[in-house]
Amino acid sequence: MQGKIILVGTGPGDKDYICPRALLALEQSDIIAGYKTYIELIKTLFPEKQFASSGMKKEVDRCVEVLELAEAGNVVSLISSGDAGIYGMAGIMLEIVAERQSEVPVDIIPGISAATSAASLLGAPLMNDFVTLSLSDLLTPWELIQKRIRAAGEGDFAVALYNPRSKTRIKQLDTAVDILLQYQKPETPVGIVKQAMREGQQVVLTTLGELKNADVDMLTTVIIGNSQTQVINGKMVTIRGYRL
Template identity: 50%
Template sequence: MATAQTSTPGTLSVVGLGPGATDLMAPRAQAALEQAEIVVGYRTYLDLVRDCLNPQSEVLSSSMMQEIDRCRKALELAEAGRRVALVCGGDPGIYAMAGLVFELARSMEAQAAIDIIPGIAALNSCAAVLGAPLMHDFAAISLSDLMTPWELIERRLEAVAPADFVVVIYNPKSKKRTDQIVRAREILLAHRSPDTPVGIVSGATREHESVRLTTLGMMLDEEIGMQTTVIIGNSQTFVWREKMITPRGYSKKYGL
């Protein structure tokens, strides 16, 4: 008597594209894109990697704010036995899709193999074009309150400000959110000098890259948007030859 055949779950690769420059994408990420039967992603990120895709691959694109739909569709396709790549900008485990994929996979009781392929995160690429601002302890905080209450974000800012961390701010401002970056600066100014170096970067490694150096006291005079990353130095951070550097402590220990 014939038995019913069941489909074998496929694989879902959650691929970090890095900052956007093709030569800064990991070889494993490129291989995953080339081998995928179906590539799913936000259309802006897909446009960055069109040349890396297998011409035979099916491409499913969507617009911003459809993260849950993208992740669910990618999981469903993998559950049906397909090799799927879900693309993310930067690193998928830093403010991106990796966590959501696992949350949905748990709720769906998905059996497909999930492979997280890391990429260069925004804080890495922005730090590189600025110089070396993250050489000592740092904290990354997103100012977007779409999914995190502002009261909690503010408490986190108040916790890191007096500890003299270098602070990396993601999602600092949008058309609707204009007050959060003002409040973040106020909190930091209560604990560090207005002369503290600040780096403001957008489009790191891309054609429209913008890099500006300013100070904590003057940072709000600069253009800051949703795609901007702001890096605020600690008490030891300095600027030399238009580069932002946070010393690790070698000079004090070894007398450089």
């Protein structure tokens, strides 16, 4: 039998927020592979499945293992939280398949991203042009990240921040706030969502001027409004310009 790789975005991890096509792919897979934290989120949904999990910073090894399993004739789903093509496993998996000149077919199934999950809980903060930025400098130089933050501020984009702060990476969020304050007012609305659609979910509205003091970690998505963003009836809304 010919094996196959399916890159699956599992969204926040709750079954209600995994698209039917993704659930079908996982059900039809011989093996489900992924980062151990994401595997734990969906493991109870597929108790009969074989799982292959690995830790942080093992992305390349994970993809090599998935390819070898698929070349052995298995249908393997490689999962990412959110969408596999947004800071997920799709890119590196496609790179490795090409590098090894493998003929194993690869399918990609989209998922609900952290940005859209957070936005739905906050209201409608991404109603106009927006950017997603990761503050993790593990794979992207910090100088380049700062350049992109400045471009987002100059362009008056709403900004969805991924990986805003970790135990060892403290000052990057403060720097991002300082850069954006050069373009936006301190009272610009900001939404903070932790554990979206998961147990322990927290949703907080604050402002750009107060963001440095917020409780933010790697399980948090931060959405910063633009010059047209308002708080309406307790919801964060970026005005698009429709005539009322």
